[in-house]
Protein backbone atom coordinates (compact mmCIF):
# COMPACT_ATOMS: atom_id res chain seq x y z
CA UNK A 1 0.00 0.00 0.00
CA UNK A 2 2.97 2.29 -0.55
CA UNK A 3 1.20 4.51 -3.05
CA UNK A 4 -1.99 4.65 -1.05
CA UNK A 5 -0.21 5.52 2.16
CA UNK A 6 1.65 8.31 0.36
CA UNK A 7 -1.66 9.76 -0.82
CA UNK A 8 -3.10 9.52 2.68
CA UNK A 9 -0.03 11.08 4.24
CA UNK A 10 -0.35 14.05 1.96
CA UNK A 11 -4.06 14.49 2.72
CA UNK A 12 -3.46 14.28 6.45
CA UNK A 13 -0.52 16.65 6.31
CA UNK A 14 -2.73 19.14 4.48
CA UNK A 15 -5.54 18.67 7.00
CA UNK A 16 -3.19 19.34 9.90
CA UNK A 17 -1.76 22.43 8.24
CA UNK A 18 -5.20 23.82 7.36
CA UNK A 19 -6.33 23.25 10.94
CA UNK A 20 -3.35 25.19 12.32
CA UNK A 21 -2.31 27.60 9.56
CA UNK A 22 -0.19 29.90 11.74
CA UNK A 23 1.83 27.14 13.37
CA UNK A 24 2.18 25.50 9.94
CA UNK A 25 3.64 28.59 8.31
CA UNK A 26 5.93 29.22 11.27
CA UNK A 27 7.21 25.65 10.93
CA UNK A 28 7.70 26.06 7.19
CA UNK A 29 9.60 29.29 7.74
CA UNK A 30 11.98 27.29 9.93
CA UNK A 31 12.35 24.73 7.14
CA UNK A 32 10.17 22.16 8.91
CA UNK A 33 6.64 20.74 8.66
CA UNK A 34 4.12 19.94 11.38
CA UNK A 35 4.24 16.14 11.59
CA UNK A 36 0.94 14.23 11.86
CA UNK A 37 2.95 11.03 12.60
CA UNK A 38 0.95 8.61 10.54
CA UNK A 39 1.87 4.98 11.05
CA UNK A 40 0.34 1.59 10.21
CA UNK A 41 -2.12 0.61 12.96
CA UNK A 42 -0.41 -1.24 15.79
CA UNK A 43 -3.33 -3.66 16.19
CA UNK A 44 -5.91 -4.77 13.62
CA UNK A 45 -8.77 -3.53 15.86
CA UNK A 46 -7.38 0.02 15.49
CA UNK A 47 -8.00 -0.10 11.74
CA UNK A 48 -5.40 0.40 9.03
CA UNK A 49 -3.51 3.54 10.04
CA UNK A 50 -3.08 5.68 13.12
CA UNK A 51 -2.39 9.38 13.38
CA UNK A 52 -0.30 9.85 16.51
CA UNK A 53 0.79 13.45 16.06
CA UNK A 54 -1.82 15.17 18.28
CA UNK A 55 0.00 14.21 21.49
CA UNK A 56 3.47 15.63 20.79
CA UNK A 57 1.84 18.68 19.13
CA UNK A 58 -0.13 19.57 22.28
CA UNK A 59 2.70 21.55 23.82
CA UNK A 60 3.79 23.63 20.80
CA UNK A 61 0.17 24.25 19.73
CA UNK A 62 -0.95 24.98 23.32
CA UNK A 63 -4.11 22.86 23.01
CA UNK A 64 -5.14 19.51 24.39
CA UNK A 65 -4.40 16.47 22.19
CA UNK A 66 -8.12 15.80 21.85
CA UNK A 67 -8.75 19.35 20.62
CA UNK A 68 -5.99 18.94 18.05
CA UNK A 69 -7.29 15.56 16.96
CA UNK A 70 -10.81 16.97 16.63
CA UNK A 71 -9.53 19.83 14.48
CA UNK A 72 -7.66 17.42 12.18
CA UNK A 73 -10.72 15.17 11.87
CA UNK A 74 -12.96 18.14 11.05
CA UNK A 75 -10.64 19.09 8.20
CA UNK A 76 -10.45 15.53 6.90
CA UNK A 77 -14.23 15.27 6.87
CA UNK A 78 -14.43 18.15 4.42
CA UNK A 79 -12.12 16.34 1.98
CA UNK A 80 -14.15 14.24 -0.48
CA UNK A 81 -11.04 12.47 -1.83
CA UNK A 82 -10.13 11.38 1.67
CA UNK A 83 -13.66 10.16 2.37
CA UNK A 84 -13.45 8.07 -0.80
CA UNK A 85 -10.58 6.14 0.74
CA UNK A 86 -11.39 6.08 4.44
CA UNK A 87 -14.36 5.72 6.72
CA UNK A 88 -14.96 8.78 8.95
CA UNK A 89 -11.95 8.88 11.34
CA UNK A 90 -12.38 7.87 14.98
CA UNK A 91 -10.62 9.58 17.89
CA UNK A 92 -9.39 7.13 20.50
CA UNK A 93 -7.87 7.45 23.96
CA UNK A 94 -6.19 10.77 24.73
CA UNK A 95 -6.04 11.90 21.08
CA UNK A 96 -5.04 9.15 18.67
CA UNK A 97 -6.91 9.05 15.39
CA UNK A 98 -7.73 5.66 13.90
CA UNK A 99 -8.25 5.31 10.18
CA UNK A 100 -10.10 2.46 8.56
CA UNK A 101 -9.92 2.01 4.80
CA UNK A 102 -13.21 1.58 2.99
CA UNK A 103 -13.91 -1.85 1.50
CA UNK A 104 -14.13 -0.26 -1.94
CA UNK A 105 -10.65 1.17 -1.50
CA UNK A 106 -9.21 -2.21 -0.45
CA UNK A 107 -10.92 -3.93 -3.39
CA UNK A 108 -9.38 -1.37 -5.76
CA UNK A 109 -5.96 -2.03 -4.33
CA UNK A 110 -6.44 -5.78 -4.69
CA UNK A 111 -7.60 -5.52 -8.27
CA UNK A 112 -4.55 -3.54 -9.29
CA UNK A 113 -2.33 -5.99 -7.43
CA UNK A 114 -3.89 -8.87 -9.36
CA UNK A 115 -2.54 -7.56 -12.65
CA UNK A 116 0.78 -6.28 -11.34
CA UNK A 117 3.72 -8.68 -11.72
CA UNK A 118 5.74 -6.55 -9.29
CA UNK A 119 3.00 -6.87 -6.66
CA UNK A 120 3.05 -3.17 -5.91
CA UNK A 121 6.81 -2.96 -5.36
CA UNK A 122 8.09 0.11 -7.20
CA UNK A 123 11.15 -0.36 -9.34
CA UNK A 124 13.98 2.11 -8.84
CA UNK A 125 14.95 3.95 -11.99
CA UNK A 126 18.65 3.19 -12.47
CA UNK A 127 20.69 6.19 -11.35
CA UNK A 128 23.05 7.14 -14.09
CA UNK A 129 26.31 8.81 -13.28
CA UNK A 130 28.86 9.47 -16.01
CA UNK A 131 26.57 7.43 -18.26
CA UNK A 132 27.09 4.40 -16.07
CA UNK A 133 24.74 2.75 -13.65
CA UNK A 134 25.96 2.81 -10.06
CA UNK A 135 25.68 -0.66 -8.63
CA UNK A 136 25.01 -1.89 -5.15
CA UNK A 137 28.07 -3.91 -4.14
CA UNK A 138 27.49 -6.79 -1.73
CA UNK A 139 30.55 -8.52 -0.31
CA UNK A 140 29.40 -11.87 1.05
CA UNK A 141 30.24 -15.55 1.55
CA UNK A 142 34.02 -14.96 1.21
CA UNK A 143 35.51 -18.21 2.56
CA UNK A 144 39.24 -18.81 2.81
CA UNK A 145 41.30 -20.91 0.44
CA UNK A 146 42.69 -24.14 1.89
CA UNK A 147 40.14 -24.06 4.67
CA UNK A 148 36.71 -25.60 4.79
CA UNK A 149 33.74 -23.30 4.45
CA UNK A 150 32.04 -23.25 7.84
CA UNK A 151 28.57 -22.37 9.10
CA UNK A 152 29.57 -18.70 9.48
CA UNK A 153 30.23 -18.61 5.76
CA UNK A 154 26.90 -20.34 5.26
CA UNK A 155 25.11 -17.53 7.10
CA UNK A 156 26.95 -14.91 5.11
CA UNK A 157 26.13 -16.72 1.87
CA UNK A 158 22.44 -17.10 2.60
CA UNK A 159 21.89 -13.60 4.01
CA UNK A 160 24.02 -11.94 1.32
CA UNK A 161 22.21 -13.75 -1.47
CA UNK A 162 18.81 -12.77 -0.11
CA UNK A 163 19.79 -9.10 0.18
CA UNK A 164 21.20 -9.21 -3.35
CA UNK A 165 17.92 -10.64 -4.61
CA UNK A 166 15.90 -7.88 -2.93
CA UNK A 167 18.09 -5.19 -4.51
CA UNK A 168 17.88 -6.89 -7.90
CA UNK A 169 14.11 -7.06 -7.63
CA UNK A 170 14.04 -3.35 -6.88
CA UNK A 171 15.89 -2.78 -10.14
CA UNK A 172 19.43 -2.15 -8.95
CA UNK A 173 22.45 -3.57 -10.65
CA UNK A 174 24.07 -5.72 -7.98
CA UNK A 175 27.69 -6.77 -7.85
CA UNK A 176 27.80 -9.98 -5.79
CA UNK A 177 31.41 -10.18 -4.71
CA UNK A 178 33.12 -13.16 -3.18
CA UNK A 179 36.10 -11.67 -1.32
CA UNK A 180 37.82 -15.02 -0.82
CA UNK A 181 40.88 -15.19 1.42
CA UNK A 182 43.36 -16.18 -1.26
CA UNK A 183 46.46 -14.20 -0.32
CA UNK A 184 48.94 -13.76 2.49
CA UNK A 185 51.07 -15.71 4.93
CA UNK A 186 48.94 -18.85 4.88
CA UNK A 187 50.17 -19.58 1.35
CA UNK A 188 53.79 -19.23 2.37
CA UNK A 189 53.29 -21.86 5.05
CA UNK A 190 51.23 -24.13 2.86
CA UNK A 191 53.62 -24.06 -0.09
CA UNK A 192 56.67 -24.59 2.09
CA UNK A 193 55.05 -27.56 3.80
CA UNK A 194 53.71 -29.11 0.59
CA UNK A 195 57.12 -28.86 -1.09
CA UNK A 196 58.28 -31.39 1.47
CA UNK A 197 55.29 -33.65 2.01
CA UNK A 198 53.28 -33.56 -1.22
CA UNK A 199 55.18 -31.72 -3.96
CA UNK A 200 52.85 -33.12 -6.64
CA UNK A 201 50.09 -30.89 -5.23
CA UNK A 202 52.06 -27.86 -6.36
CA UNK A 203 52.49 -28.90 -9.96
CA UNK A 204 49.61 -31.22 -10.88
CA UNK A 205 45.95 -30.22 -10.85
CA UNK A 206 43.70 -32.36 -8.65
CA UNK A 207 46.57 -34.15 -6.95
CA UNK A 208 44.90 -33.87 -3.54
CA UNK A 209 41.39 -33.13 -2.41
CA UNK A 210 40.22 -30.29 -0.23
CA UNK A 211 40.01 -32.45 2.86
CA UNK A 212 43.72 -33.26 2.54
CA UNK A 213 44.54 -29.65 1.77
CA UNK A 214 42.82 -28.58 4.97
CA UNK A 215 44.83 -31.16 6.92
CA UNK A 216 48.07 -30.02 5.30
CA UNK A 217 47.23 -26.45 6.16
CA UNK A 218 46.73 -27.40 9.78
CA UNK A 219 50.11 -29.15 9.90
CA UNK A 220 51.79 -26.20 8.19
CA UNK A 221 50.29 -23.80 10.71
CA UNK A 222 51.56 -25.91 13.57
CA UNK A 223 55.07 -26.04 12.13
CA UNK A 224 54.96 -22.30 11.53
CA UNK A 225 54.12 -21.70 15.17
CA UNK A 226 56.80 -24.04 16.49
CA UNK A 227 59.72 -23.98 14.09
CA UNK A 228 61.79 -20.87 13.40
CA UNK A 229 63.47 -22.06 10.24
CA UNK A 230 60.10 -23.12 8.83
CA UNK A 231 58.79 -19.67 9.64
CA UNK A 232 61.66 -18.08 7.77
CA UNK A 233 61.19 -20.31 4.73
CA UNK A 234 57.44 -19.50 4.73
CA UNK A 235 58.05 -15.79 4.78
CA UNK A 236 60.46 -16.12 1.87
CA UNK A 237 57.81 -18.05 0.00
CA UNK A 238 55.27 -15.25 0.57
CA UNK A 239 57.73 -12.70 -0.75
CA UNK A 240 58.26 -14.87 -3.85
CA UNK A 241 54.51 -15.08 -4.35
CA UNK A 242 54.00 -11.37 -3.91
CA UNK A 243 56.77 -10.63 -6.38
CA UNK A 244 55.04 -13.00 -8.79
CA UNK A 245 57.65 -15.72 -8.97
CA UNK A 246 56.25 -18.12 -11.66
CA UNK A 247 56.70 -21.33 -9.67
CA UNK A 248 55.14 -19.92 -6.51
CA UNK A 249 52.35 -18.41 -8.58
CA UNK A 250 51.60 -21.72 -10.27
CA UNK A 251 51.46 -23.53 -6.94
CA UNK A 252 49.19 -20.82 -5.54
CA UNK A 253 46.83 -21.07 -8.54
CA UNK A 254 46.55 -24.84 -8.17
CA UNK A 255 45.70 -24.54 -4.50
CA UNK A 256 43.07 -21.89 -5.21
CA UNK A 257 41.51 -23.97 -7.99
CA UNK A 258 41.24 -26.90 -5.67
CA UNK A 259 39.32 -24.93 -3.04
CA UNK A 260 37.29 -23.08 -5.63
CA UNK A 261 35.92 -26.31 -7.05
CA UNK A 262 34.74 -27.38 -3.60
CA UNK A 263 33.18 -23.99 -2.84
CA UNK A 264 31.40 -24.08 -6.18
CA UNK A 265 29.74 -27.38 -5.29
CA UNK A 266 28.16 -25.71 -2.27
CA UNK A 267 27.11 -22.65 -4.27
CA UNK A 268 25.54 -24.91 -6.89
CA UNK A 269 23.57 -26.80 -4.30
CA UNK A 270 22.36 -23.57 -2.73
CA UNK A 271 21.80 -21.92 -6.14
CA UNK A 272 24.02 -18.96 -5.30
CA UNK A 273 25.55 -16.70 -7.89
CA UNK A 274 28.82 -14.95 -6.97
CA UNK A 275 31.63 -13.19 -8.73
CA UNK A 276 34.95 -14.17 -7.27
CA UNK A 277 37.24 -11.28 -6.57
CA UNK A 278 39.57 -12.47 -3.87
CA UNK A 279 42.02 -10.57 -1.74
CA UNK A 280 44.76 -11.18 -4.35
CA UNK A 281 42.86 -8.98 -6.80
CA UNK A 282 43.74 -5.93 -4.72
CA UNK A 283 47.46 -6.72 -4.50
CA UNK A 284 48.40 -4.18 -7.21
CA UNK A 285 46.54 -1.43 -5.33
CA UNK A 286 48.00 -1.87 -1.86
CA UNK A 287 50.92 0.52 -2.35
CA UNK A 288 48.57 3.27 -3.51
CA UNK A 289 46.60 2.86 -0.30
CA UNK A 290 49.72 3.56 1.75
CA UNK A 291 50.71 6.46 -0.53
CA UNK A 292 47.31 8.04 -0.28
CA UNK A 293 47.13 7.67 3.49
CA UNK A 294 50.53 9.31 3.67
CA UNK A 295 49.41 12.23 1.48
CA UNK A 296 46.36 12.68 3.68
CA UNK A 297 48.60 12.72 6.74
CA UNK A 298 46.91 9.77 8.40
CA UNK A 299 49.93 7.48 8.64
CA UNK A 300 51.96 7.15 11.82
CA UNK A 301 55.05 5.00 12.27
CA UNK A 302 54.59 2.94 15.42
CA UNK A 303 57.09 0.30 16.49
CA UNK A 304 58.29 -0.10 12.90
CA UNK A 305 54.75 -0.55 11.52
CA UNK A 306 52.75 1.97 9.51
CA UNK A 307 49.43 2.56 11.22
CA UNK A 308 46.45 4.84 11.40
CA UNK A 309 45.28 5.73 14.90
CA UNK A 310 41.54 5.32 15.15
CA UNK A 311 39.44 8.11 16.58
CA UNK A 312 37.07 7.25 19.38
CA UNK A 313 38.37 3.69 19.67
CA UNK A 314 40.69 2.75 22.47
CA UNK A 315 42.59 -0.40 23.27
CA UNK A 316 44.30 -1.51 26.45
CA UNK A 317 44.74 1.14 29.17
CA UNK A 318 42.57 3.55 27.23
CA UNK A 319 45.27 4.20 24.65
CA UNK A 320 44.15 5.12 21.12
CA UNK A 321 43.87 2.03 18.96
CA UNK A 322 46.12 1.72 15.91
CA UNK A 323 45.11 -0.11 12.74
CA UNK A 324 48.24 -1.52 11.13
CA UNK A 325 48.29 -1.08 7.37
CA UNK A 326 51.90 -2.08 6.70
CA UNK A 327 53.68 -4.44 9.03
CA UNK A 328 57.26 -3.86 10.18
CA UNK A 329 58.42 -6.66 7.83
CA UNK A 330 56.91 -4.73 4.91
CA UNK A 331 53.90 -7.03 4.50
CA UNK A 332 50.34 -5.85 4.11
CA UNK A 333 47.39 -7.34 5.94
CA UNK A 334 43.66 -8.03 5.88
CA UNK A 335 42.83 -4.39 6.71
CA UNK A 336 45.07 -3.01 3.96
CA UNK A 337 43.29 -5.21 1.44
CA UNK A 338 39.93 -4.02 2.68
CA UNK A 339 41.02 -0.40 2.38
CA UNK A 340 42.15 -1.03 -1.20
CA UNK A 341 38.83 -2.73 -1.88
CA UNK A 342 36.79 0.24 -0.59
CA UNK A 343 38.80 2.63 -2.69
CA UNK A 344 38.32 0.47 -5.75
CA UNK A 345 34.61 -0.08 -5.17
CA UNK A 346 33.79 3.60 -4.76
CA UNK A 347 36.15 4.72 -7.51
CA UNK A 348 33.96 6.49 -10.08
CA UNK A 349 36.56 6.34 -12.84
CA UNK A 350 36.24 3.59 -15.46
CA UNK A 351 38.77 1.64 -13.41
CA UNK A 352 36.51 1.29 -10.37
CA UNK A 353 33.06 -0.02 -9.48
CA UNK A 354 31.44 3.35 -8.78
CA UNK A 355 29.31 1.79 -6.05
CA UNK A 356 26.19 3.50 -4.74
CA UNK A 357 26.00 1.38 -1.64
CA UNK A 358 28.63 -1.01 -0.32
CA UNK A 359 27.49 -3.80 2.00
CA UNK A 360 29.57 -6.38 3.89
CA UNK A 361 27.94 -9.48 5.31
CA UNK A 362 30.15 -11.11 7.96
CA UNK A 363 29.89 -12.39 11.52
CA UNK A 364 29.60 -9.79 14.25
CA UNK A 365 33.10 -10.69 15.42
CA UNK A 366 34.44 -8.53 12.58
CA UNK A 367 32.49 -5.43 13.65
CA UNK A 368 35.59 -3.68 15.03
CA UNK A 369 37.59 -4.46 11.94
CA UNK A 370 34.96 -2.86 9.72
CA UNK A 371 34.40 0.08 12.04
CA UNK A 372 38.13 0.80 11.81
CA UNK A 373 38.38 0.31 8.07
CA UNK A 374 35.27 2.42 7.44
CA UNK A 375 36.59 5.20 9.64
CA UNK A 376 39.89 5.32 7.75
CA UNK A 377 38.08 5.28 4.41
CA UNK A 378 35.90 8.22 5.53
CA UNK A 379 38.86 10.20 6.83
CA UNK A 380 40.79 9.53 3.62
CA UNK A 381 37.79 10.83 1.66
CA UNK A 382 37.26 7.67 -0.32
CA UNK A 383 33.54 7.49 0.42
CA UNK A 384 31.47 9.76 -1.87
CA UNK A 385 28.85 11.92 -0.20
CA UNK A 386 25.83 10.21 -1.70
CA UNK A 387 27.17 6.72 -1.01
CA UNK A 388 26.47 4.33 1.84
CA UNK A 389 28.98 2.04 3.48
CA UNK A 390 27.48 -0.64 5.72
CA UNK A 391 28.51 -3.67 7.72
CA UNK A 392 25.73 -6.25 8.04
CA UNK A 393 26.83 -8.33 11.03
CA UNK A 394 25.28 -11.58 12.18
CA UNK A 395 25.43 -13.77 15.27
CA UNK A 396 26.71 -17.29 15.82
CA UNK A 397 25.18 -20.56 14.79
CA UNK A 398 24.92 -22.70 17.89
CA UNK A 399 24.21 -26.35 18.49
CA UNK A 400 21.10 -27.37 20.42
CA UNK A 401 23.22 -27.23 23.57
CA UNK A 402 23.64 -23.49 23.06
CA UNK A 403 27.36 -23.85 22.35
CA UNK A 404 29.18 -23.28 19.09
CA UNK A 405 27.96 -25.79 16.49
CA UNK A 406 30.27 -28.85 16.47
CA UNK A 407 30.08 -32.45 15.36
CA UNK A 408 29.77 -35.14 18.02
CA UNK A 409 33.53 -35.63 17.94
CA UNK A 410 34.05 -31.91 18.46
CA UNK A 411 35.05 -30.97 14.89
CA UNK A 412 33.66 -27.99 13.01
CA UNK A 413 30.69 -29.08 10.99
CA UNK A 414 31.33 -29.26 7.26
CA UNK A 415 28.74 -27.54 5.15
CA UNK A 416 28.21 -30.36 2.77
CA UNK A 417 27.55 -32.79 5.64
CA UNK A 418 25.08 -30.35 7.08
CA UNK A 419 23.17 -30.00 3.79
CA UNK A 420 23.26 -33.76 3.25
CA UNK A 421 21.77 -34.36 6.66
CA UNK A 422 19.01 -31.80 6.10
CA UNK A 423 18.06 -33.53 2.87
CA UNK A 424 18.22 -37.02 4.39
CA UNK A 425 15.99 -35.96 7.26
CA UNK A 426 13.55 -34.26 4.90
CA UNK A 427 13.42 -37.51 2.97
CA UNK A 428 12.64 -39.71 5.96
CA UNK A 429 9.96 -37.24 7.13
CA UNK A 430 8.45 -37.35 3.67
CA UNK A 431 8.49 -41.14 3.41
CA UNK A 432 6.78 -41.37 6.77
CA UNK A 433 4.11 -38.88 5.77
CA UNK A 434 3.47 -40.65 2.44
CA UNK A 435 2.99 -43.91 4.32
CA UNK A 436 0.58 -42.32 6.80
CA UNK A 437 -1.41 -40.71 4.01
CA UNK A 438 -1.33 -43.92 1.95
CA UNK A 439 0.21 -42.08 -1.00
CA UNK A 440 2.35 -43.67 -3.65
CA UNK A 441 4.93 -41.39 -5.27
CA UNK A 442 7.83 -41.95 -7.64
CA UNK A 443 11.45 -41.96 -6.45
CA UNK A 444 12.06 -38.88 -8.63
CA UNK A 445 9.32 -37.03 -6.79
CA UNK A 446 10.73 -38.05 -3.41
CA UNK A 447 14.21 -36.96 -4.38
CA UNK A 448 13.09 -33.61 -5.74
CA UNK A 449 10.86 -32.80 -2.78
CA UNK A 450 13.45 -33.86 -0.19
CA UNK A 451 16.18 -31.77 -1.80
CA UNK A 452 13.97 -28.72 -2.09
CA UNK A 453 12.59 -29.00 1.44
CA UNK A 454 15.98 -29.79 3.01
CA UNK A 455 17.76 -26.82 1.47
CA UNK A 456 14.75 -24.54 1.98
CA UNK A 457 14.63 -25.48 5.67
CA UNK A 458 18.31 -24.66 6.22
CA UNK A 459 18.07 -21.33 4.41
CA UNK A 460 14.81 -20.29 6.02
CA UNK A 461 15.91 -21.22 9.55
CA UNK A 462 18.80 -18.85 9.10
CA UNK A 463 16.95 -16.01 7.41
CA UNK A 464 13.95 -16.05 9.75
CA UNK A 465 16.09 -15.19 12.77
CA UNK A 466 17.00 -11.60 13.46
CA UNK A 467 20.51 -11.81 12.06
CA UNK A 468 22.13 -10.26 15.12
CA UNK A 469 20.95 -12.94 17.52
CA UNK A 470 22.78 -16.22 17.81
CA UNK A 471 20.54 -19.01 16.68
CA UNK A 472 20.31 -22.64 17.61
CA UNK A 473 20.60 -24.99 14.71
CA UNK A 474 17.94 -27.68 15.03
CA UNK A 475 17.01 -30.00 12.19
CA UNK A 476 13.82 -31.02 14.00
CA UNK A 477 12.62 -27.48 14.36
CA UNK A 478 13.54 -26.27 10.89
CA UNK A 479 11.91 -29.27 9.18
CA UNK A 480 8.68 -29.10 11.17
CA UNK A 481 5.44 -28.51 9.27
CA UNK A 482 4.30 -26.31 12.16
CA UNK A 483 5.55 -22.88 13.12
CA UNK A 484 7.65 -20.30 11.33
CA UNK A 485 9.44 -22.78 9.06
CA UNK A 486 10.06 -23.31 5.36
CA UNK A 487 7.86 -26.45 5.23
CA UNK A 488 4.93 -24.47 6.71
CA UNK A 489 5.20 -21.82 3.99
CA UNK A 490 5.79 -24.36 1.25
CA UNK A 491 2.71 -26.23 2.42
CA UNK A 492 0.49 -23.15 2.09
CA UNK A 493 1.61 -22.91 -1.53
CA UNK A 494 0.90 -26.59 -2.07
CA UNK A 495 -2.64 -26.08 -0.76
CA UNK A 496 -3.20 -23.26 -3.25
CA UNK A 497 -1.75 -25.28 -6.11
CA UNK A 498 -4.23 -28.02 -5.18
CA UNK A 499 -7.13 -25.55 -5.29
CA UNK A 500 -5.90 -24.28 -8.65
CA UNK A 501 -5.90 -27.81 -10.03
CA UNK A 502 -9.47 -28.34 -8.84
CA UNK A 503 -10.99 -24.93 -9.40
CA UNK A 504 -8.92 -23.48 -12.16
CA UNK A 505 -7.33 -20.09 -11.76
CA UNK A 506 -9.90 -18.14 -13.67
CA UNK A 507 -9.45 -14.54 -14.58
CA UNK A 508 -11.74 -12.11 -12.91
CA UNK A 509 -12.77 -8.63 -13.96
CA UNK A 510 -12.17 -5.97 -11.29
CA UNK A 511 -15.88 -5.13 -10.94
CA UNK A 512 -16.69 -8.78 -10.23
CA UNK A 513 -14.59 -8.90 -7.07
CA UNK A 514 -16.81 -9.25 -4.00
CA UNK A 515 -15.92 -10.07 -0.43
CA UNK A 516 -18.09 -10.49 2.64
CA UNK A 517 -16.18 -12.43 5.28
CA UNK A 518 -13.74 -11.16 7.94
CA UNK A 519 -11.22 -13.86 6.95
CA UNK A 520 -11.19 -12.37 3.46
CA UNK A 521 -10.60 -8.86 4.70
CA UNK A 522 -7.74 -9.85 6.93
CA UNK A 523 -6.10 -11.81 4.12
CA UNK A 524 -6.55 -8.79 1.84
CA UNK A 525 -4.92 -6.48 4.36
CA UNK A 526 -2.02 -8.90 4.76
CA UNK A 527 -1.53 -9.21 0.99
CA UNK A 528 -1.39 -5.46 0.58
CA UNK A 529 1.54 -5.11 2.97
CA UNK A 530 4.04 -6.85 0.67
CA UNK A 531 5.42 -3.75 -1.05
CA UNK A 532 6.14 -1.97 2.22
CA UNK A 533 7.93 -4.99 3.62
CA UNK A 534 10.26 -5.22 0.61
CA UNK A 535 11.18 -1.55 0.80
CA UNK A 536 11.82 -1.97 4.52
CA UNK A 537 14.15 -4.94 3.95
CA UNK A 538 16.05 -2.91 1.40
CA UNK A 539 16.43 -0.08 3.89
CA UNK A 540 17.23 -2.05 7.04
CA UNK A 541 18.93 -5.07 5.49
CA UNK A 542 16.93 -7.47 7.66
CA UNK A 543 15.61 -10.48 5.69
CA UNK A 544 13.83 -11.78 8.82
CA UNK A 545 11.24 -9.02 8.28
CA UNK A 546 10.29 -10.66 5.01
CA UNK A 547 10.16 -14.09 6.68
CA UNK A 548 7.87 -12.85 9.45
CA UNK A 549 5.63 -11.28 6.85
CA UNK A 550 5.43 -14.45 4.74
CA UNK A 551 4.68 -16.48 7.87
CA UNK A 552 1.86 -14.13 8.89
CA UNK A 553 0.52 -14.16 5.35
CA UNK A 554 0.49 -17.98 5.37
CA UNK A 555 -1.28 -18.02 8.73
CA UNK A 556 -3.86 -15.58 7.47
CA UNK A 557 -4.31 -17.66 4.34
CA UNK A 558 -4.68 -20.89 6.33
CA UNK A 559 -7.42 -19.35 8.49
CA UNK A 560 -9.23 -18.27 5.34
CA UNK A 561 -8.76 -21.72 3.79
CA UNK A 562 -9.86 -23.62 6.91
CA UNK A 563 -12.78 -21.42 7.92
CA UNK A 564 -14.64 -20.45 4.77
CA UNK A 565 -15.65 -22.43 1.69
CA UNK A 566 -13.72 -21.60 -1.47
CA UNK A 567 -14.65 -24.03 -4.21
CA UNK A 568 -18.10 -24.82 -2.81
CA UNK A 569 -19.54 -21.38 -2.75
CA UNK A 570 -21.64 -19.27 -5.13
CA UNK A 571 -20.40 -16.74 -7.62
CA UNK A 572 -19.10 -14.07 -7.51
CA UNK A 573 -17.61 -15.20 -4.16
CA UNK A 574 -16.04 -18.34 -5.57
CA UNK A 575 -14.17 -16.42 -8.25
CA UNK A 576 -13.22 -13.67 -5.83
CA UNK A 577 -11.84 -16.14 -3.30
CA UNK A 578 -9.88 -17.98 -5.98
CA UNK A 579 -8.45 -14.62 -7.02
CA UNK A 580 -7.24 -14.09 -3.45
CA UNK A 581 -5.70 -17.57 -3.52
CA UNK A 582 -3.83 -16.75 -6.70
CA UNK A 583 -2.56 -13.47 -5.29
CA UNK A 584 -1.48 -15.23 -2.10
CA UNK A 585 0.45 -17.77 -4.17
CA UNK A 586 2.11 -15.05 -6.27
CA UNK A 587 3.07 -13.10 -3.17
CA UNK A 588 4.43 -16.15 -1.34
CA UNK A 589 6.35 -17.32 -4.39
CA UNK A 590 7.88 -13.92 -5.03
CA UNK A 591 8.78 -13.57 -1.37
CA UNK A 592 10.36 -17.03 -1.23
CA UNK A 593 12.30 -16.30 -4.42
CA UNK A 594 13.67 -13.18 -2.77
CA UNK A 595 14.86 -15.39 0.07
CA UNK A 596 16.53 -17.69 -2.48
CA UNK A 597 14.08 -20.52 -1.76
CA UNK A 598 12.39 -22.45 -4.59
CA UNK A 599 8.79 -23.58 -4.11
CA UNK A 600 6.80 -26.73 -4.89
CA UNK A 601 3.45 -27.57 -6.45
CA UNK A 602 3.09 -30.78 -4.46
CA UNK A 603 4.92 -32.14 -1.45
Ligand code: ARG
Nearest residue numbers: 139142143144179180181362
Ligand atom coordinates in the same frame (compact mmCIF):
# COMPACT_ATOMS: atom_id res chain seq x y z
N1 ARG B 1 37.52 -14.25 4.46
C1 ARG B 1 36.93 -13.62 5.59
C2 ARG B 1 36.56 -14.66 6.64
O1 ARG B 1 36.46 -15.82 6.34
C3 ARG B 1 35.70 -12.81 5.27
C4 ARG B 1 35.91 -11.67 4.30
C5 ARG B 1 34.81 -10.65 4.38
N2 ARG B 1 34.96 -9.59 3.43
C6 ARG B 1 35.87 -8.59 3.53
N3 ARG B 1 35.91 -7.70 2.59
N4 ARG B 1 36.65 -8.50 4.55
O2 ARG B 1 36.37 -14.31 7.79
